[in-house]
Amino acid sequence: MEGEEHLSSSVCKDIPNLLSSFVDTFVDFSVSGLFLPPPPPSPVPLPTRLPSPQRLVAIGDLHGDLEKSKQALRLAGLIDAADRYIGGSATVVQVGDVLDRGDEELKILYFLEKLKREAARSGGRIITMHGNHEIMNVEGDFRFATKSGVEEFRAWWEWFRVGNEIKSLCHGLEKPNDPMRGVPSSFRGVRKEFHDGFRARVAALRPNGPIAKRFLSQNVTVLVVGDSIFVHGGLLPQHTSYGLEKINEEVRDWVKGSTGHFSPDYCRTADGLVWVRKFSRGNEQECDCSALEHVLATVPGAKRMVMGHTIQEVGINSVCDDRAIRIDVGLSKGCGDGLPEVLEISGKSGLKILTANPLYQNKGNAATVDVGKEQGLGLLLGEHGGPRQVEVQA
Amino acid sequence: MGQIESAEAVAEPQTTANDTSKPTSLESALAEAAEYGSQHTESVEEMAQKALECPCIADLRTGPCDSQFSEAFLCFLKSTSEEKGSDCVHPFVALQSCIKANPDAFSNDIVRKEESNELGPALEYKIHPPKWSKESRSSKSRL
Numbered sequence: 001m002e003g004e005e006h007l008s009s010s011v012c013k014d015i016p017n018l019l020s021s022f023v024d025t026f027v028d029f030s031v032s033g034l035f036l037p038p039p040p041p042s043p044v045p046l047p048t049r050l051p052s053p054q055r056l057v058a059i060g061d062l063h064g065d066l067e068k069s070k071q072a073l074r075l076a077g078l079i080d081a082a083d084r085y086i087g088g089s090a091t092v093v094q095v096g097d098v099l100d101r102g103d104e105e106l107k108i109l110y111f112l113e114k115l116k117r118e119a120a121r122s123g124g125r126i127i128t129m130h131g132n133h134e135i136m137n138v139e140g141d142f143r144f145a146t147k148s149g150v151e152e153f154r155a156w157w158e159w160f161r162v163g164n165e166i167k168s169l170c171h172g173l174e175k176p177n178d179p180m181r182g183v184p185s186s187f188r189g190v191r192k193e194f195h196d197g198f199r200a201r202v203a204a205l206r207p208n209g210p211i212a213k214r215f216l217s218q219n220v221t222v223l224v225v226g227d228s229i230f231v232h233g234g235l236l237p238q239h240t241s242y243g244l245e246k247i248n249e250e251v252r253d254w255v256k257g258s259t260g261h262f263s264p265d266y267c268r269t270a271d272g273l274v275w276v277r278k279f280s281r282g283n284e285q286e287c288d289c290s291a292l293e294h295v296l297a298t299v300p301g302a303k304r305m306v307m308g309h310t311i312q313e314v315g316i317n318s319v320c321d322d323r324a325i326r327i328d329v330g331l332s333k334g335c336g337d338g339l340p341e342v343l344e345i346s347g348k349s350g351l352k353i354l355t356a357n358p359l360y361q362n363k364g365n366a367a368t369v370d371v372g373k374e375q376g377l378g379l380l381l382g383e384h385g386g387p388r389q390v391e392v393q394a
Numbered sequence: 395m396g397q398i399e400s401a402e403a404v405a406e407p408q409t410t411a412n413d414t415s416k417p418t419s420l421e422s423a424l425a426e427a428a429e430y431g432s433q434h435t436e437s438v439e440e441m442a443q444k445a446l447e448c449p450c451i452a453d454l455r456t457g458p459c460d461s462q463f464s465e466a467f468l469c470f471l472k473s474t475s476e477e478k479g480s481d482c483v484h485p486f487v488a489l490q491s492c493i494k495a496n497p498d499a500f501s502n503d504i505v506r507k508e509e510s511n512e513l514g515p516a517l518e519y520k521i522h523p524p525k526w527s528k529e530s531r532s533s534k535s536r537l
Contacts, residue, residue, distance in 0.1 A: 011441060012448035014420035019450055022470045025479040030490055035480035140521040147526055162493055165500040166463075170450035184519050194527045202521060 016172030027163040031156050032110035037117045044120075046218075046252060047127060048245045052226025053091040056345040058325075060095055060308045060316075061131060063332035064102015064149055066111065072331060072340035073115075075354050083111070085118035091225060092119070095308035095327065096131025096232035096274065101334030103148035106156055109215045116218075130219045130251060131232040131308060132274040135267045137205045138212055138255060142198065146334065150197035157200035160210065179203040179210050208257025217255045220248045221273055227303040228345060229296070234276030234307055239266060240298035247273070279324040280310035289320035296323060306343065316341045316353045325351070420445065420471075442471045459492040459499040 029035060057076045062069045073079045078087035094112065099105050116126045133144065142150070157180075164176045183203050186195050204211035222244050223230040239247060250264050266272050279292055296302045304323045311330035315338070318325045327343050330336025341355040420441065446455070446464055454463055466489040469482035479486070493499055 011420050011444050012450070015445055015448040015450045018420065018445070018471060019454075019467070022467050022479070025470065026466065026486060026489065029479070029483075029486055035475075035477035037477050140519065143522045143524050145524050150524075150527070158497075162500060165502060166454060169453040169500060169502055172450045182519070187521055187523060189529055190523045190527050191529050194523075198521060198523065198527070202519065 016170050019170050020167060020173060023163045023166050027159045028110070030159040032107055034110055034114055036110075036114050037121070039117060040120050044218075046220055046248050047223060048220065048248050049224045050091065050226070052347065053089065053125075054347055055087075055090040056225055056228070057087070057090055057092045058095060058228075058230065058306050058327055058343040058345070059092065060328040060342075061097035061311075061330070061332070062094065062102075062108055063097055063100055063133070063334050064105045064108065064146065065332035065334065066102075066104040066107045068331045068333065068337075068340055069108055069111070071356060072342050075340055075356055076342045076344065079115070085115050085122065085124070087119060087122075087124050089123040090119075091124065092126045093223060093225065093230050093306075094126070094128045095230055095306065096129040096219070097133045097308060097328075098128070098131070099137050100133040100144035100149070101146065102332045103146050103152065103334075105149050106152050106211070109211065113215060127223060128215075128219050129223060129230065129232055130216070130221045130267070130274055132267075132272075134216055134219065135263050135274055137201070138207060138209075138216065139262060140202060140206065142201060145201065147194075150194060150201055153200040153204055154197040156204060156211070157196075206257075207255060207259075207261065212255050213257070217252050219252075219255075221251045221267070222247055224299060224302065226345075227301050229299055229302050229305045231305065231307060232274040233272065233309045234279045235273060235295055235299075235305060236271060236276060236278075237295055237298050238271075239273055240295070242266065244299075274309070277310050279305060279320075280307045280312075280326045280328070284319040287319045287324060289323070292320050292324055311336050311338070313338070315339065315355060315357060316343055318351075322351060438472055442468050445471055453502070454500065457499050458496040459489060462489040462492040465489075 059072055080086045098108050119126045167173050167176050180203050183199050187198055203209055253259055254263050306325045308328040311328050312326045315329055316327050329341045330338040331340050339357045341353055344352040466485040469485045470479045473479050473481050475481045
């Protein structure tokens with residue numbers, strides 16, 4: 001019976017930790033409807049430069065539209081009908097702007113987290129990036145948030161607070177930090193009924209807020225994979241000379257709360273990495289191809305820059321001899337409701353657009369390559385007509 | 395001097411590292427039981443029941459959502475699925491409903507006190523709210 005007693009006391013020793021993971025699981029489920037697979041055993045360091053994978057998929061701005069985000073992922077053969085990751089060893093890059101304009105921002109953050117964990121187990125990798133809207137929201141600029149988006153954060157806080165209350169009732173657990181500490185109880189000029197929602201949004205997304213720390217601190221601001229540079233807005237020579245690794249680390253440290261309220265200058269000014277439109281706006285004639293050439297030359301081995309940020313009404317397109325690739329198709333219902341398209345870069349077949357656009361199914365002269373996934377078609381880049389963009393503020 | 399400093403910096407993580415990743419015994423017992431299948435179900439059940447008697451849980455087993463909490467927690471402890479807890483949707487939903495109906499089910503004095511204590515000097519935290527959230531200025535005269 002000695003064994004039994006030993007068992008009983010050791011059972012209780014484990015309970016605080018088990019209660020803590022129970023609460024986290026319950027809160028996650030209540031907020032997102034998801035049960036996440038276990039996280040990787042050790043935290044993955046931020047990637048800045050990665051070798052070329054066999055298959056690289058790039059996805060543009062998502063802006064709170066979960067359903068269209070899933071359509072894009074399905075089009076690329078990355079998730080199945082049950083939303084499970086089936087992309088194998090692919091590397092997937094989402095170029096930022098998950099937040100604002102749509103109603104399911106948290107649900108997308110959670111969904112991407114689930115896919116990151118599933119992908120890691122099958123040798124794949126999903127890398128998320130900062131767009132200007134991530135930076136804005138961490139700084140408390142909520143001008144492009146939707147009413148339902150703010151409500152989603154209010155509901156998040158309800159569950160998160162209950163979770164903390166449950167944890168604080170267990171004596172063996174350290175008292176959880178209060179994420180509302182320092183958050184104003186009201187906002188001047190804002191209608192009363194929205195105060196709770198904005199308080200929750202501030203608490204969640206400000207530097208070191210639970211959502212910022214958990215999800216956004218994994219984002220990179222600039223990424224080089226093989227011969228492609230990924231950046232939300234655009235890279236300029238001064239960014240390269242400042243140091244790409246340094247940029248990624250500084251922005252991450254800011255999101256984690258160690259450098260105050262405002263992001264580094266290169267995220268805030270018009271020529272910041274997440275704001276530049278120099279290479280994503282206008283058609284071939286309007287793009288300064290020699291300036292682009294000059295930036296590419298600052299990053300050894302770089303042949304092209306892949307960008308989001310500016311909605312491309314014609315879909316994914318390229319200018320400057322496939323050196324500037326613009327992948328923001330404005331898929332969110334909150335801005336454009338564009339047809340989902342993603343970019344595929346593979347060792348063998350080069351650059352390809354995977355599109356949901358039915359127009360291209362019968363287009364004789366388009367170089368279509370059936371990728372065998374749902375309604376998806378492969379189009380070799382450059383087969384689109386002249387690019388036209390929609391200018392959207394921020 | 396630089397050399398000495400860097401040597402210290404390298405040595406430091408080794409001395410501060412402490413092993414918290416070891417699987418805890420209840421967890422490993424449950425995992426083991428899961429692996430060996432149903433013949434061990436009884437002992438898992440017994441173990442999980444014992445867990446409910448632990449002091450950490452005592453205060454959680456009072457109040458309006460006591461039974462919903464116990465069931466959800468018990469199910470989580472016994473969960474053997476890859477995404478731990480994903481086989482507990484029903485008890486989780488029941489706990490959710492109970493909390494929605496009783497928002498203060500788990501609130502306690504300590505937490506409330508902290509909240510009412512809210513940050514003294516009205517910290518200037520500026521947000522830029524969206525247009526739809528702003529108070530209307532309809533009272534303004536147009537003349």
